[in-house]
Amino acid sequence: MRIGEFAKQSGISVRMLRFYESAGILVPARTPGGYREYREQDIAFVRKVVLLNRAGLALKDIALMRDCLNDEPQNFCPALRGKLANTLAHIGSQIKSLHQSEQLLASLLAAEGEKWRE
Structure with missing residues (x-):
């Protein structure tokens, strides 16, 4: 899904999604035309990011744990x-x-x- 639809479904503004991307936290796939392409599982991921940030973790620390936040068993x-x-x-x-x-x-x-x- 594109960034506008993803923002609606996740409840996070387009501006904040772009900020997360620039901070290395959110790394969406790109279409051949260069558009950001988000997956359904990215919604749960970005919500975890918001909760961790509200809990007091700095975005630089969240970026370091990005691979730990997916839903795959590990x-x-x-x-x-x-x-x-x-x-x-x-x-x-x-x-x-x-x-x-x-x-x-x-x-x-x-x-x-x-x-x-x-």
């Missing part, structure tokens, strides 16, 4: 295990911090009208 890329473990730990600490903030806000709302003290 051994996990061991060189990236540490990077992923660090990112997972960071997300865990963010969740803990957000939970503490949530509890504080809830207690402030529950104490509305009373004098609040630390």
